[in-house]
Amino acid sequence: MRILERNSSLLIGVVDSLLAAAWTGRDPSAAEVATALEVCANAAMGGRWGLLVCAPANCPLPSEAVRATIEKGMKKLDPYIVVGATVIERGGFLGSAMRALVSTLQLLVRPQHPERTFASCEPAAAYLHAELAKSQVVAPSVVTMIDAYHQLMKEAQSR
Numbered sequence: 739m740r741i742l743e744r745n746s747s748l749l750i751g752v753v754d755s756l757l758a759a760a761w762t763g764r765d766p767s768a769a770e771v772a773t774a775l776e777v778c779a780n781a782a783m784g785g786r787w788g789l790l791v792c793a794p795a796n797c798p799l800p801s802e803a804v805r806a807t808i809e810k811g812m813k814k815l816d817p818y819i820v821v822g823a824t825v826i827e828r829g830g831f832l833g834s835a836m837r838a839l840v841s842t843l844q845l846l847v848r849p850q851h852p853e854r855t856f857a858s859c860e861p862a863a864a865y866l867h868a869e870l871a872k873s874q875v876v877a878p879s880v881v882t883m884i885d886a887y888h889q890l891m892k893e894a895q896s897r
Contacts, residue, residue, distance in 0.1 A: 739886040741893070743777040745770045749894050750777050753886045754878040755870060757782060757819075760792040760894040766800060768807040775811025782818035786875045788866045789815075789822040790883065792859070792891055795829070799836065821869035822853040823862040825887070859887040 739758070743750040747766030751758045757778050778789075800808065826836050840855050852869060856862040863883035870877035878886070 739889050742781055743774050745774065747771075748774045749890055750774050750781075751886065751890050752781060753882060755786065755875050756788045756790060756866065756878050756883060756886065758790040758792065758886055758890050760890040761794065761797045762894045763794050763796040763798075765798050766804055768801075768803040771800075771804050771807045772811060775808070775815060779811070779814045779818075782815055785818055786820050786873065787818055788870050788875070788877065789819050790862065790866060790887065791822070791824040792887060792894070793824065793826045793828075793836075794891060794895060795827045797826070797828070816850050819851045820873045820875055821851050821866055823866050824853070824855045825859050825862045826855065826857065829857070859884055863887065 739751040739753045741749060741751050747762050747764045747770050749760045749762070751760075759774065759778070824840055826840060828836055854862070854865055856865070860880075863880045866883060867877045867880045
């Protein structure tokens with residue numbers, strides 16, 4: 739995993755045809771999110787990518803300003819994304835509610851690629867690998883994606 743961007747609320751990394759973003763658990767600012775999305779869009783230009791978004795159990799829901807920034811930034815990034823997966827590690831009712839909210843927000847953004855939300859990285863990695871392969875994109879192995887996820891989350895949690 740090569741880290742492309744680090745700030746107080748987000749880390750952006752890349753491995754093969756996978757872009758990965760990990761929230762640190764700190765409440766992000768719209769400016770930090772805009773910068774991270776710009777880094778992703780610049781890295782993605784001309785390619786076909788999977789996108790993995792990782793949210794630790796302590797991650798707050800983004801503010802309305804951050805959600806608007808994500809929607810705007812994803813419109814620039816969307817033409818290069820083949821598939822996306824979001825992992826929200828929080829358990830229980832609150833975790834289920836957060837995953838439902840994220841899934842609803844994804845529908846509202848109307849991405850041109852399939853998107854799914856998961857409670858853990860293993861099924862997300864399997865989903866990303868299968869969808870990238872269906873689209874004839876050379877995908878990192880499921881094990882590589884899981885390792886990248888854990889590496890990114892470990893670094894994000896140490897911030």
